[in-house]
Amino acid sequence: MTREKTSQQAEPSSAGxxxxxxxxxxxxxGLALLGRSAAAEKSVELPMANGGRQLATYPQKRELILMTxxxxxxxxxxxxxxxxxxxxNDAFFVRWHLSGMPLSIDGDxxxxxxxxxxxxxxxxxxxxxxxxxxxxxxxxxxQCSGNSRGFFxxxxxxxxxGNGAMGNALWRxxxxxxxxxxxxxxxxxxxxxxxxxxxxxxxxxxxFIKALDLDVxxxxxxxxxxxxxxxxxxxxxxxxVRLVVPGWYATYWVKMLDSIEVIDREDDNFxxxxxxxxxxxxxxxxxxxxQGVKTVPIxxxxxxxxxxxxxxxxxxxAGRPLEVKGIAFDGGYGIARVLFSSDGGGxxxxxxxxxxxxxxxxxxxxxxxxxxAGRSYRLTCLAVNNIGESQRFEPRWxxxxxxxxxxxxxxVTAA
Amino acid sequence: MEKPILRPWLxxxxxxxxxxxxxxxxxxxxxxxxxxxxxxxxKPGPGVETAARNCTLCHSADYIYMQPPLSRAQWQGxxxxxxxxxxxxxxxxxxxAIVGYLLSQNGKPE
Numbered sequence: 001m002t003r004e005k006t007s008q009q010a011e012p013s014s015a016g017x018x019x020x021x022x023x024x025x026x027x028x029x030g031l032a033l034l035g036r037s038a039a040a041e042k043s044v045e046l047p048m049a050n051g052g053r054q055l056a057t058y059p060q061k062r063e064l065i066l067m068t069x070x071x072x073x074x075x076x077x078x079x080x081x082x083x084x085x086x087x088x089n090d091a092f093f094v095r096w097h098l099s100g101m102p103l104s105i106d107g108d109x110x111x112x113x114x115x116x117x118x119x120x121x122x123x124x125x126x127x128x129x130x131x132x133x134x135x136x137x138x139x140x141x142x143q144c145s146g147n148s149r150g151f152f153x154x155x156x157x158x159x160x161x162g163n164g165a166m167g168n169a170l171w172r173x174x175x176x177x178x179x180x181x182x183x184x185x186x187x188x189x190x191x192x193x194x195x196x197x198x199x200x201x202x203x204x205x206x207x208f209i210k211a212l213d214l215d216v217x218x219x220x221x222x223x224x225x226x227x228x229x230x231x232x233x234x235x236x237x238x239x240x241v242r243l244v245v246p247g248w249y250a251t252y253w254v255k256m257l258d259s260i261e262v263i264d265r266e267d268d269n270f271x272x273x274x275x276x277x278x279x280x281x282x283x284x285x286x287x288x289x290x291q292g293v294k295t296v297p298i299x300x301x302x303x304x305x306x307x308x309x310x311x312x313x314x315x316x317x318a319g320r321p322l323e324v325k326g327i328a329f330d331g332g333y334g335i336a337r338v339l340f341s342s343d344g345g346g347x348x349x350x351x352x353x354x355x356x357x358x359x360x361x362x363x364x365x366x367x368x369x370x371x372x373a374g375r376s377y378r379l380t381c382l383a384v385n386n387i388g389e390s391q392r393f394e395p396r397w398x399x400x401x402x403x404x405x406x407x408x409x410x411x412v413t414a415a
Numbered sequence: 416m417e418k419p420i421l422r423p424w425l426x427x428x429x430x431x432x433x434x435x436x437x438x439x440x441x442x443x444x445x446x447x448x449x450x451x452x453x454x455x456x457x458k459p460g461p462g463v464e465t466a467a468r469n470c471t472l473c474h475s476a477d478y479i480y481m482q483p484p485l486s487r488a489q490w491q492g493x494x495x496x497x498x499x500x501x502x503x504x505x506x507x508x509x510x511x512a513i514v515g516y517l518l519s520q521n522g523k524p525e
Contacts, residue, residue, distance in 0.1 A: 049483050050521065059448035069453040069475040099473055103450065107443025126443050155483035157493060201473055204502020232443055240443045270500065 044077070046162040047312065048150040060234040062090045067159060071096035072236065076164035081327050082308035085354065085362045086139070087167035089229050094236045095144055095165065095250070097208045097271075100199035105256065107232075107240035112179075112224070116193075116261035119184035126226055126240050133174035133182075138221050139361035140246035141168045141329045142253055145276055145298050149401035154288050156401040163306060163408075168329070168362035171244045173225035177218045179260065185214070188264045192217040194243055197256035210252050210276075211267035212245065221246045221332075221360065224257060246360035247332025249298050249402075251276045272297055277400070284403050285396035300331035302405035303391050305338055305365070305383035310410050318373035318414040326351075327362045328383035334359030336386045340367035344378030344409060345393075351381065359386070371414030379410045455480065462516035469505045469513055473497075484523035490514050 042055040044065060056066040058074060065075035074094040080087060107126055114122040144165035149158050159165075180192065193211035200207060216222070225233070225244045233239045238255025245252040251271075267273070277295035278284040286293045305328035316322060328335045334356070339348040354364030371377060384390045395406040455477035457467040470476070485493070491514050497503040498510070505513070 050481055053481075054454065056451060058450060066477075067481060068477045069450070069455060071474065072450060104445065104447035106445045108445070110443070150483075157482050157485060157489065160481045160483070200502075202502050202504065204504075205473070206501070226443070232446070235446045235448050239446050274500070 046150060046160075048160065048162070049155065050160070051150065051162075058094070058236060060090060060236065061094070062088075064091065064093075065162070065164065067161065071099045071101065073159055074236070075161055076167060078162070078164055078306070078308060078311065080164075081306065081362070082325055085168060085327070085357050085364050086229055087169060087362075089169070089231060089234050089237065092142075092167040092169065092228075092234070092237055093144065093165045095159065096198060096236075096255075098198045098200045098205065100201045102197050102256065103235070105197070105235060105239055110197075110240050110258065112241065112258055112260060114179060114183045114260045116263050117186045117189045118180075118262050119186055120182070122179070122183050124179070129174050129224065129226055129241070133178050135172060136175055136223055137170055137172045138223060138244065138246050139168065139170045139357040140221070140244060141166060141301065141360060141362060142244075142250045143167075143301055143329075145249040145251050145402045146400065148404040151395075151404060152397060152401045153395070154397075156399055158401050165250075168327075168357075169228045170230065170357075171223060171225040172227035172230075173223040173241065173244065175220065176222045176224055176243070176260070177220070179224060180218065180262070183262075185262055189214050189262045190265055191263050191267055193261050193263055193267050193269075194252075194254040194257055195259035195261070196238070196242075196254045197258045206270035208254075208271055209267070209269045210254055211263070211269075211272050212252060214262075216245075216248075224260075247300055247330075249276075249301060251298065275400075276402075278402055279398055283392075283396050285398055288397060288399075298402055301329070302403050303330040303335075303383050303385050303389050304328065304405045305335075305381045305391065306408060307379055307381055307410045310379065310412055312410045314410070314412045316369075316371050316412050316414050318371050318375075321368055321370045323366050324369045324379060325364065325366045326381055327364055328381070329360075329362050330383070330385035330389065332360050333386040333389070335363040336384050336388075338363075338365040338367075339382045339384070340365075340369075341380045341382075342369055342371075342377045345380050345382075345407065348382070371412070373414055376411065376413045379412060380407055382407050453477075458520060460516050460519040462512035462519075465509050465512040466516040469503065469509055470497075473501065473503060479517060479520055482521055484521050485517070486523045486525055487514065487518055490517040490522070493517070 054066045055063050057063045067073040076093045080091045112124045147165035150160040191211045195209045223244045241257050242255045276298050278298045279286045280294040280296045307326045309325035328338045338351040340351045341348045351365040351367040391407045453475045457476045498505045
């Protein structure tokens with residue numbers, strides 16, 4: 001009796017078992033699923049033209065930088081990256097392409113369809129993944145292709161991120177390869193393509209679908225993840241499962257993954273053939289206005305590093321040594337070293353690397369810094385990975401604003 | 416006979432307790448979120464009604480104001496992309512008004 005009444009309030013259409021009711025009641029009772037209105041109007045100014053952004057608290061999220069409300073895009077403030085190598089789920093950036101994203105997911109009823117060029121099509125529940133496949137974990141950076149787009153010069157249209165469209169998490173799930181093997185990939189397979197439960201609001205808008213070559217899809221580290229930092233994924237990060245492609249840009253990390261399809265050709269849908277492409281050359285770069293540049297689908301992350309303990313324009317106390325902290329990462333070879341400079345790159349010293357969480361993860365680093373009173377400093381860092389790839393001193397330019405990895409500088413003054 | 420329903424704090428407490436074994440057993444349960452209301456508005460300007468009517472269907476107004484200031488040709492390109500690539504049902508006769516509005520809001524001097 002009591003149960004029914006509350007259940008009706010919470011979920012009118014639900015036949016509702018006890019646990020379901022309790023979850024619904026819990027949501028009403030104040031579990032952190034209701035986002036607070038952004039009406040408080042706290043804001044930040046990213047260092048770019050039109051860089052004003054509201055701060056907003058979304059469901060299952062702490063206060064983040066609101067780039068757009070629908071489809072929702074949230075940026076992680078840089079100070080979060082100073083708190084550890086792993087980005088907390090509630091601080092992890094959010095980027096959706098299509099406004100027709102589900103706001104309620106029944107994770108128990110959710111199914112991943114595996115089909116196309118396979119011998120045995122499958123429909124997998126989350127319980128199937130947990131019970132019938134080997135569980136694997138990988139720490140990996142998820143970074144938007146257009147992270148830092150707002151710093152391109154000349155500017156380009158798009159999602160005008162600062163540097164916070166990235167995060168590192170411990171992902172747990174099952175190997176995509178194991179799923180493909182269970183279904184049995186048939187001869188003639190070329191790519192595997194992935195769709196999520198999000199949909200366009202206008203039928204003519206291309207559905208967000210991504211594809212990987214079969215050899216990439218079958219790599220050890222590519223997983224279908226049902227947990228992130230030891231918990232279920234936040235809905236805005238793809239609950240109940242997302243694809244995780246360590247070392248590759250987040251565009252392939254399809255959220256709310258509900259379809260895995262093996263195909264006999266290179267996928268030619270809009271999001272592969274037209275969008276998310278980079279110039280087909282060593283630098284993935286070109287001149288503004290240059291025409292006829294051949295392109296390829298974006299793929300592996302470039303090497304990057306950031307100072308996280310000091311913001312640009314910070315004032316530091318002179319006369320006592322202090323430690324500058326930061327993070328570095330690359331596209332899956334691992335960070336070999338990070339160099340630090342307090343004179344804008346005139347002289348460099350090697351930073352001390354923090355714990356190694358694997359070659360796809362953030363690598364923390366620290367370096368001593370002894371500021372003198374009355375002086376200004378240009379603090380900068382430069383990461384090198386295990387195959388000798390490094391960051392650029394001159395920023396690359398491409399029309400979509402992808403793959404920025406220039407050496408970044410933080411200016412501080414000592415008093 | 417009409418017993419009081421579970422007090423919210425009690426329901427919340429039970430939900431917390433119950434959700435732990437559920438999570439451990441690997442049943443994800445249902446997650447429902449309610450997103451905050453959109454706060455960005457189409458600011459007043461020439462053609463605001465046409466722009467709001469056409470653009471709001473697919474995205475919030477902040478998509479306009481976060482862009483760097485764009486030239487007429489660039490905004491024209493954006494509107495064309497919305498029509499031809501993303502299939503927005505924008506009448507051709509509305510495009511000039513929309514481009515004009517976007518320029519008035521976030522245009523780059525030429």
